[in-house]
Amino acid sequence: EPEVTQTPSHQVTQMGQEVILRCVPISNHLYFYWYRQILGQKVEFLVSFYNNEISEKSEIFDDQFSVERPDGSNFTLKIRSTKLEDSAMYFCASRDRPSNTGELFFGEGSRLTVL
Amino acid sequence: SQQGEEDPQALSIQEGENATMNCSYKTSINNLQWYRQNSGRGLVHLILIRSNEREKHSGRLRVTLDTSKKSSSLLITASRAADTASYFCATVPMEYGNKLVFGAGTILRVKS
Numbered sequence: 615e616p617e618v619t620q621t622p623s624h625q626v627t628q629m630g631q632e633v634i635l636r637c638v639p640i641s642n643h644l645y646f647y648w649y650r651q652i653l654g655q656k657v658e659f660l661v662s663f664y665n666n667e668i669s670e671k672s673e674i675f676d677d678q679f680s681v682e683r684p685d686g687s688n689f690t691l692k693i694r695s696t697k698l699e700d701s702a703m704y705f706c707a708s709r710d711r712p713s714n715t716g717e718l719f720f721g722e723g724s725r726l727t728v729l
Numbered sequence: 730s731q732q733g734e735e736d737p738q739a740l741s742i743q744e745g746e747n748a749t750m751n752c753s754y755k756t757s758i759n760n761l762q763w764y765r766q767n768s769g770r771g772l773v774h775l776i777l778i779r780s781n782e783r784e785k786h787s788g789r790l791r792v793t794l795d796t797s798k799k800s801s802s803l804l805i806t807a808s809r810a811a812d813t814a815s816y817f818c819a820t821v822p823m824e825y826g827n828k829l830v831f832g833a834g835t836i837l838r839v840k841s
Contacts, residue, residue, distance in 0.1 A: 657831040670828055717774035
């Protein structure tokens, strides 16, 4: 069954360092998302991406964050200068149709620990 | 304002019992979805109910939606130890376009 894959599964970084989290969405999907989940808290929307541009972003997604689809398969989230509070699980998700018609398919997540 | 709040926050039951989780939301929605998350894992879609539907079944799952009360419930019948997980409702608010907004979740523990 097709799945969303994320790498790395766990990354430890020093505060102030840049981090890139990678995702390979399901191949025929068109809508891509990043969510994050701080330990024990709710899943928070970061950004949605469609047709090679950001379609929506949350207040969390400030200018330290960026997303890119550098080729036909990868979808990346970059944090330019990590802060302690960026420590969380980051989930990539994708879907093949607009959100009002179907489910999101999530990856297993990348755990980011900022020291 | 928060969209999608589940209760209870935690639920512990014996295997074989039914588990009911509730979700309330604040704005008009296109649809409401329930997801499951095993500890430390990704979210898995369980069931979607559209705003014009009142009840939906899938296997041992039954979801209801009351748009007048802005609430939904997820019933898991004949629970199993493998049902132990966190369960989240997620809404697609009319005003927010193309994203899912998740609630805080219910942690379900099924004891064998």
